[in-house]
Amino acid sequence: MSKVLVIDDNSAVCEAIRHLLALNDIDSIYALTPQAGLKYLREDEDIDLVIQDMNFSEDTTSGCEGELLYRSIRSLQADIPVMLMTSWTQVEAAVALVKGGAADYFSKPWDNNKLLLSVKNFLELRELQREKQKKEQALMDSRMGLQKKYDLCGLVYFSESMHRLVDIATRIAASSASVIISGPNGSGKKKIAEIIQKNSRRNKQAFIRVNIAALPRESMEAELFGAELGTFPDANKNRVGLLERAHAGTVFLDEIDKLSLEAQVKLLNLLQTGELERQGSNEIVKVDVRVISATNADLKQVIEAGGFREDLFYRLNVIELELPALKQRREDILPLIFHFLGSVYSLAPDAPKALQNYDWPGNVSELENCVERAKLLAADKELHISDFSIDVRKNKRAASPVFVEPSKDIIEAALELSGGVVSVAARQLGLSRQALYRRMERYDLHKNN
Template identity: 55%
Template sequence: MPKESAQKILIVDDNPAVGKALHLLLDVHGIAAEIALTPQAATKRLEEDGNIALVVQDMNFSEDTTSGQEGKALFYSLRRIRPDIPIILITAWTQLETAIELVKSGAADYIAKPWDDIKLVTTIKNLLELEDLQQQQRLQAQALLTEKTRLSETANLCGLVYQSTAMHALVSLAVKIARADVPVLITGPNGSGKEKIAQIIQANSRVNTGPFVCVNVGALPQELIEAELFGAEAGAYTGISKKRIGRFEAADGGTLFLDELGNLSASGQAKLLRVLQSGEFERLGSSETRHCHVRVISATNTNLERAIKNGEFREDLFYRLNVFELKVPPLEERKEDILPLIHHFLRGQAQLDHSVLHALHCYPWPGNVRELENACQRALILNEGGKLQLSDFGLPINETTIDNYKPVIAEPSREVIEMVLKQNQGVVAQAARQLGFSRQALYRRLEKYQIEHNQ
């Protein structure tokens, strides 16, 4: 039967009959495997063969030994060689407590003797699929870093912090269309970073030396929106005693960013359509037609197509603004960006255990990047120089939740290691203490992930 995967399973058991039975079981299901009869042979094979993707190991290797201590020693030896390799423990009930201890230390699972063939094969296949996915993610992350570096060499990314493919695709498109002198509509939930995308478009446009004027239409009273955009003459309305320059005039020769566009009044929409078509407008209280050349970038979290159906937004204005639409995904859909953003907002001023980092990574962040930034600022204010606790961030996550994450993150990711290393100015000994590793253990992970560090 042809093998389904090039990955290989290492079976470690001193009983040849058990090893052969497991080997046959895996072979029937198209999974390549080999057998090691001793812990010494197992560690040697793992050092030599990079194709070994998973280990299934017994807990005892000497006659009349039932404590499970030999299996425990083997587990830690294998983890020293390959910190990320999944290990399944085959255990009798007498070693169950030790097996559970090892699961908390990072073992993938434990299977009781006599094992259930279906459960064991299902567990192995699931772990191999997960390993495949993680390997793909590592390769994608490396490719993305290369692409992002190339993009930053030719374009101004305005300090945008991201590590997700979704944001890279969005930023690449924003840079590409920046030189086209056409309106752009940026959509996405509140706090997701729409203004930053607008800044990138301005910075890479032909009018990048011109003004970049922002106006939050949603924050203005309806009666002041037109005056804000187009200006007003003295006496045009109660309370104005001198001429007011509108945002279009202020942005002449540059870019005008209209945020929360969905709140613009019907009269304001009509005037905006005119200025987009002809570049002409009048100040409130004036019949003099003025001219300007402005690149308009608008943003909204409103469903404008639904607003059109409800008669709340002009269809002709929508199509005038929507020459290009850029959709900014919510932070929950680009979790790869969470840890880099945390490091950016904390500015290296505080330390976090990787259990807290993982809890922050799992939080859905309904307020998106803005909520994350506010939470980090809150944590820095409340903390007095020690390690940040989850409670410092003011999120609706119970402190006890951290314990539920620990088994999952017994082996910290590359991102966590890089963050902790930066927090400690590259000093390996300090970073190792924070992560709960020996220096040698951290050095192995740095080598594995090819992370640069101080000697």
Template identity: 50%
Template sequence: MSKVLIIDDNPSIGSALQMLLTLQGIDNDYCVSPTEGLERIDNDASISLVIQDMNFSEGENSGRQGRELFSKIRQRRQDLPIILITAWTQLEMAVELIKEGAADYIAKPWDDAKLIATINNLMALESLQREQMQRANAQQLAQQDLRQQYDLCGLIYQSEQMQSLVELAVKVARSDVPVLITGPNGSGKEKIAEVIQANSQISDGPFVRVNAGALPDELLEAELFGAEPGAYTGLTKTRVGRFESADGGTLFLDEIGNMSASGQAKLLRVLQSGEFERLGSSQPRRCTVRLISATNTDLPDAIRDGAFREDLFYRLNVIELRLPPLAERQDDILPLLHRFLGGQKNLSPSAVDRLLQYPWPGNVRQLENACKRALLVSGADILEADDFGLDLEAGAQSSMQSRMQVEPTRQMIEYVLQINCGVIAQAARQLGMSRQALYRRMDKYGISYQKSSSEQ
């Protein structure tokens, strides 16, 4: 259970605060000295907020003792919210400590309702941050474990959505059931198909790719099933089809939703019987193929419109993997930028801000192409937003800070530190937090740092 610790040498103030908090159902504890308060913090993990006085000796009104206590609490518990109790004579110092990471200050005499509202908000925020931190750490460990156990084929991601999808992909990879990968163009459907093949029981077999939706009817049968010499004008030797080429491995049929009605019928016949014939031959052939298909088409809608066969849909869709657009997994943008730039150049803080705001309608493919363009057109070591050739102003949806919400990920912090050459003040501004808050996140994630002389 969360607890508020009150540290004040005036018993009447301590008693008044304890009574106020108790009446509001807020668990609390009280001590009269900094030494006792620090000991409680060291030994009681349930303390989630501190209310501390600024002076602890008779005749002392400089606030120096309060600053010392604040610093010692920070050394012990970086994320612990601290509310300062201040008289008007220490108001200036209280404001300074707010800039250094104190949560708030209350002036004597205080407003009970405002104080309770502040405490409730801070405790709720602290609980949310703790949950987010735990979730981020758990996700990072899960991703590390996944990469150690499976071949992810260089797949780059950081988001929870992609973590869930990849976990499902490697889970179904060991079976031989057909898989349907859905998602918008350029989102990485083929990469997910590669991951499935690489972790399947037939990973040593061929991985054959076909853009099924781009094949005209007159070529589809020969392309998929092969053709004998003389089957059509100009064919003088046997043409091996994609099904035969994929024997003992995986056949990836991309853009299956654009396949013609005739093509769908022919494909369904093969899936039902397990047999096919080369064009110009009556000899049945069989092969063992794991089928993975992909589409950006809403197949249920296409079925209702009569554009896609329902029986074929159920043959293909034993397992569906939905790949979300990049706009729905914004935590993946920075890692992908880092990969596609290949360490050749860095991004300016304003470029990062604007690229994170962009909705990326072309998804990962558009981001990769934009990075290629930026590397080609810019002669500078630091890339600016305009180098990417995007209508960033029209595409802007929200600020970088709102995307990061309460808790930036470890990878995001590391990347922003990198592009700011380790300058904490610049990185903190870009992340939308104070330097002290950034130091606390770095400590939590175990990111090493050195304070510059200007930041001491």
């Protein structure tokens, strides 16, 4: 059951509100002084909403006492909703506090229906907020568990969608099943392949990375499967192909959609039989290799167009991992930026919101290059949005900020990257040192300085 704290020096007011809430199954307690109300907040973690008066002394009508109480409540619990009770003389002060973060205000005497509606709305929002915090905490605990159990190869992420993908990648790593990783350019497909290999039983063996698009068409088969002496003009010695070199290990075939149809036939045979033939040879070579492939294309469309064999697709696609674009996991943007910035550089206050709202069409690769360029060209160690050489005006999202309040994960990431130096982490987050301290206290994060 939700619990409301009413703080008012008039016991009749407190009893009236308590009775109204009780009739609607809302528990409440009340305090007749600001000191008593603050004591409740210190000792009772189950309070979901505060309703407070703006005046507590008979000879004071300015609302300054209510403002002081509100500030004190905020210092104890920065995110608890606070509703203000006013008389006509204190409306201006109440409005100013609402603009500064208070939930709402209402005048005495009040309308029971309107008051009750507001209370229910804010309690519902409070419950949603708590559920979100629980979910974020569970995600953080799960992510920390993965980091302790597996080698994540320095991958930086905070989003739920990436966590699900990394969780699957680590769980399938121990098998020898073929994996295909799909996703847009620059989204991190190579990193996911590296994580799979690093946590596999083949991690002590060869891990060969091949960009199919970079192989010359005329020598693609020879590069992958090998060739005998004299097979073609440049074949002046026996060539061991990349797949054979990866025997007992793993091969990562990036841009698999660019594989020639002739090479596709040979790769299919290898996956079916564990055997290959070098060009110009009838000798069968036994090869035990795990194949991880990647593509930014829709392979089903390529199949329909006749550019890729359907039977090969199903052999490669025992496990499919779909890597989302960076704009679909915006929670990862700022942690990645902090990671690439390091502890020397920080973000100016104008940068975090604009950077998180930018769509990053080149994904993580574009973001990393952009940060490195900004570090080289910036006039000082505090980077403004103008240093990043991106046109945020082209982003429709830029007008509606997403990053309003740094989460616990974001703060922890900034503290870790700054070596625990609060002043440096605060600059990275675009906060004052005092503002970061308040958020650290709220999330019970240890202060090093």
